[in-house]
Amino acid sequence: MVRLITHNLLACHVRGCNSNNFPLQFQDVQIGLREAEFNPDFLRGFLPKIEWNALVGAARQLGDTSLPEEQPSMLDDDFLKTLHHVLLEIHVEEGAMVCPNCKHVYPISNGIPNMLLAEHEIG
Amino acid sequence: MPTDVRAVSVSGNPEEYEDEHVHAIYDEIAGHFSSTRYKPWPIIAQFLSSLPAGWVGLDSGTGNGKYLPLPLDRPGQLWTIGLDRSINLLRIAQTVGQHYREVVLGNVLDFPWRYGAFDYAISIATIHHLSTHERRKAAVKSLLHSISPNHGRALIYVWAVEQDNLSKRVIPVAQQAGEIQTVKQKDKPGVDVFVPWVLKEPSSKPDTPAQATQASAKVFNRFYHMFAAGELEQLVTEAAEDMKLQVVSKQLRTTVAAGVSGVTAVQTGWERSNYYIELERWRT
Ligand SMILES: [Zn+2]
Numbered sequence: 001m002v003r004l005i006t007h008n009l010l011a012c013h014v015r016g017c018n019s020n021n022f023p024l025q026f027q028d029v030q031i032g033l034r035e036a037e038f039n040p041d042f043l044r045g046f047l048p049k050i051e052w053n054a055l056v057g058a059a060r061q062l063g064d065t066s067l068p069e070e071q072p073s074m075l076d077d078d079f080l081k082t083l084h085h086v087l088l089e090i091h092v093e094e095g096a097m098v099c100p101n102c103k104h105v106y107p108i109s110n111g112i113p114n115m116l117l118a119e120h121e122i123g
Numbered sequence: 124m125p126t127d128v129r130a131v132s133v134s135g136n137p138e139e140y141e142d143e144h145v146h147a148i149y150d151e152i153a154g155h156f157s158s159t160r161y162k163p164w165p166i167i168a169q170f171l172s173s174l175p176a177g178w179v180g181l182d183s184g185t186g187n188g189k190y191l192p193l194p195l196d197r198p199g200q201l202w203t204i205g206l207d208r209s210i211n212l213l214r215i216a217q218t219v220g221q222h223y224r225e226v227v228l229g230n231v232l233d234f235p236w237r238y239g240a241f242d243y244a245i246s247i248a249t250i251h252h253l254s255t256h257e258r259r260k261a262a263v264k265s266l267l268h269s270i271s272p273n274h275g276r277a278l279i280y281v282w283a284v285e286q287d288n289l290s291k292r293v294i295p296v297a298q299q300a301g302e303i304q305t306v307k308q309k310d311k312p313g314v315d316v317f318v319p320w321v322l323k324e325p326s327s328k329p330d331t332p333a334q335a336t337q338a339s340a341k342v343f344n345r346f347y348h349m350f351a352a353g354e355l356e357q358l359v360t361e362a363a364e365d366m367k368l369q370v371v372s373k374q375l376r377t378t379v380a381a382g383v384s385g386v387t388a389v390q391t392g393w394e395r396s397n398y399y400i401e402l403e404r405w406r407t
Contacts, residue, residue: 005225006204009236013234037199041177042176042200106235113228114228115227115229122232
């Protein structure tokens with residue numbers, strides 16, 4: 001699956017593509033929503049490591065505008081549930097992710113992103 | 124049916140060699156292989172149990188994803204993302220443990236991540252499928268790059284030359300293999316071998332005679348580099364030094380000056396025919 005938790009970690013790795021290679025941009029995606037178990041301990045621990053702007057932007061590309069622009073300082077249950085949904089319940093099934101810098105296209109098929117490169121593209 | 128291990132010498136383009144002798148095989152035997160690989164090894168389960176809630180990890184060479192659901196007693200407190208080169212194994216990993224998992228098609232030598240984005244990484248029974256010392260070192264470097272420079276933890280398992288008594292395999296003696304491996308560094312006496320996987324086609328009739336079953340079995344020779352004693356530690360040291368990381372023992376950690384980035388082996392050992400090393404990255 002490509003959920004936004006994974007998208008927030010992936011970066012382009014084409015040879016020489018070392019800046020502005022994150023976050024990858026979604027293209028022509030089909031998404032599915034699937035419930036996942038809510039785990040506030042996980043979310044609280046993971047939150048400080050999230051690239052927030054990338055997450056907000058990616059969610060908007062997938063049509064979800066529920067996250068605030070700025071990461072809130074108060075982590076109430078409402079916010080954590082919103083975060084949970086965005087990170088873990090939106091599945092990108094088909095489509096692609098495109099590098100904002102070199103425009104390399106990483107296809108997503110049956111929920112699996114293909115991050116393989118041809119030998120000459122590897123950095 | 125030959126089930127013993129035999130020494131080989133790696134030749135040609137290592138990437139093509141691994142495509143033929145590792146990746147293509149796992150794609151073909153994925154279902155059968157996965158049905159035999161479901162029990163997590165204790166030290167790996169312990170490692171994952173020891174991690175705090177909210178940590179995100181990389182399972183580099185996840186195979187059928189058997190470590191993705193761990194720790195079983197605290198489901199959902201960690202997220203382990205599985206990377207593998209075999210799409211057919213990933214399709215199994217995708218729903219392992221009756222939950223959706225995050226999996227990525229990729230090569231363990233590559234680095235499709237933000238640097239230091241993960242809190243932990245594991246590489247279990249994977250690096251030994253790489254066919255040169257340089258490539259194995261590159262895989263360790265990718266693993267060290269993937270984890271946080273401040274608190275990242277990693278666990279690596281590779282197949283050992285020293286096999287336990289329970290293993291029925293016949294291992295070629297190192298001397299014999301040493302003669303074959305003239306291109307390998309002399310101070311790295313690991314052994315390059317083929318390990319057969321016997322794939323029996325499922326029979327349509329349950330009462331098929333034994334001969335018929337034999338006839339439909341196919342043998343795949345998977346490439347492995349069996350690690351010698353000390354070789355994994357040496358590999359990690361070389362990888363860390365390439366990255367300008369100081370390699371400091373557990374005992375000397377507290378004596379390191381300020382402003383240093385390093386890595387420490389917190390435990391090393393041998394378990395069930397494998398060598399393992401647990402690493403911690405730190406910055407003073
Ligand atoms: Zn790029």
